[in-house]
Amino acid sequence: MSLRQVVVIVLGVLLNGLNSSMIAVALVPISATYHVNSQATAWLVSGLYLATSVAQPTMGRLADLLGPKRVFCFGLVLTGLAGLGAWFAPDLGWLIAARVVLGIGTSAAYPSGLALVRRNERDGEGIRTSVVLGAITISSQVCTAFGPSVGGFLITWFGWQSIFLVNVPVTLLGLLGALFWLPGDQQAIRGNLRSVLRSLDSLGIALFCAMMIALLFFLMRLSSGIAWGPLVIALLAGGLLFWREWRCTTPFIDIRMLASHGGLLMTYGRYIATYLVFYSVFYGYSQWLEQGRGLAPDMAGLVMLPVAAVGALTAALMTKKLVIWRGLLGGALFMLIGTGLLQLAGSTASLWLLALIAAVLGIPNGLSNVSNQNALYLQAPASQMGAAAGLLRTSQYVGAILASSLISINYHQQATDAGLHHLGLYLTGVSMLVLIVVLIDPKLRALSDHLVKKVSTQKGEKEYVRSTR
Incomplete structure (x- = not known):
């Protein structure tokens, strides 16, 4: 795969993470514009994640049926139109609808992009597949990390509408690059509309x-x-x-696979709980920084930067080893410590303390995220790995949806010190539950201690395999 093809795919993939994270510092000004409370703006978060949780696996199946390039370009067009629609939104309902369309549009790039990478892997030319996949993963993490900072800058200088409008030039660039540089879909569209819908x-x-x-x-x-x-x-x-x-x-959800693999079900449960905490912090903490602490959106974005940045750095370090139980244990412990530290946050707290709390809360995201994915790799049947991985992504978005509800319950009209502390207590309880589950699950520790080894492939690349059945 050529460098320019990789750039086009990365450009499409990063839009999902960027739009997911920029909204964190836009909820307060949007609330002020439309004269609504925190419970109403929570739908801007949950609406996108509900759409994404459904659209990602659906777009992946459409890429197989219709061709990955077609689906990739369709997603970019939909994303650009959603950005324009949000710019002209007359009320909150219109804006929520635009966010839903945005979630659907940005969901197309990842599955169709991976399908394009797989096709070019068979060609055996250009940049190595491992490098391409690494670029896709890192770009998504970096955009999530810097999303609040980018969003804060745009909101401060151009208004909150700019975080939606920025999608238009990016999608235009991506669309032009896709049309000229990405390989065409050689296969014909498989089946008619009815058969496609039935397969979905x-x-x-x-x-x-x-x-x-x-x-x-x-x-x-x-x-x-x-x-x-x-x-x-x-x-x-x-x-x-x-x-x-x-x-x-x-x-859409393979119940039979879950019923026959209890370890997988536990992994999905841990993933939901982990991202319930992460997104509650990501959106709830940033909202409090603006309303409770009185920071401007750009400054709130800078204070939030360690949450995703430290998480991305931790995840990068974790990829060197196939760690499972120790990673999950460390993630649960830091999650418990970080949510407990939220009780120290207040309207008079120093920015250094608030940034430190954000950094501590970023550690479990990296540890738990990678460890749960490693567990999934060993627990899922090889023949159903794609479906299992899709459900893991859906579990992440379910956690985000539940987080938006938890934030609205605790903040009511706006984010206050008391609301943040109550939110922190709920999150501490969830963290304690995750820690207990990790400690008492003997199969999880056995999976980490006895079933994993690292080997070298004939190509000299490193990969992880089951050492025993």
Whole structure:
């Protein structure tokens, strides 16, 4: 694969991480523009992640059916249109809709990009595949790390609308590069529209969305009492989803695989809990820095920088070894310490202390993220690795959706010291639960201690394999 092809793919992939993180410092000015509270703006976060949790595996399947270049270009067009739509948003509802479309559009680049990389790997020319995959991973982490800082700069100088409009020139560049430099889709479109929709498990996707939306409504209204209607809908949709996916030949969520691999189910649960804490900090802490601490968006972005930057650095160091149990244990411990330190944050706290708290909270993201992915690699059947990896990404977004609900419950009208401290207590409880699960799971420790070894391939590259069955 040539350098310019790699640049085009990376340009498309980074848009998802950038749009996910820039919004963290835009929630307060958006709230002021539309005169809404924190519970309303939480839908800007959960809406994108709900769309992304469904769109990423769906776009991957579409790339197989329609061709990766077609899907890659379609995603860029959709992203650019969403950026324009957000710029002209007359109200919050319109902006939420634009964020949903943005989530769908930015979800296309990663699965279609990997499909393009795989195709060029067979050609055996250009940059090595390991280097290309590393570039894709690092670019996504870097964009997540610097997203709040970039967003803070744009908001300070050009207004919050600029974090959406910036997608337009980037997608235009990516689209031109894709049309001229990416290899064409040689295969014809497989099947008609009906067969394509059938292979996507549209009913399963619809039930998943209904369950998550109803659950969001239920969680966001907990502060004012139990909303029985959304709870009943969520349970009903969840039951129908289980019934549907158990019988579906091409399920959106492979229930049979989860039922036959209990370790995988535990890994998904840890991943949801880890990202529940991460996104609660990423969005909740930054919102408090602006409203509770009174920082400008650009300064809040700088204080938040260590969360993702330290996490990315830790993850990079972790990739040198296939660590599982020790990484999960360390991640849970630092998560417990970091969420406990949130009790020290206050309107009079120094910026150095606030940045230190952010740095400590970044460590578990790197440790737990890599360790859970390593566990998935060993636990998932080789024939179902793609589906298992897709569910891991979906678990991440479910954690983000739950985090937006938890933030809205604790902040109500705006982020205060008391709200942040209450949020921290919830997160400390989740962290303690993760630590207990890691400590009492004997299979997890055995997986790390006895089933892993490092070997060299004939090409001289390093890879990890099961040492025993």
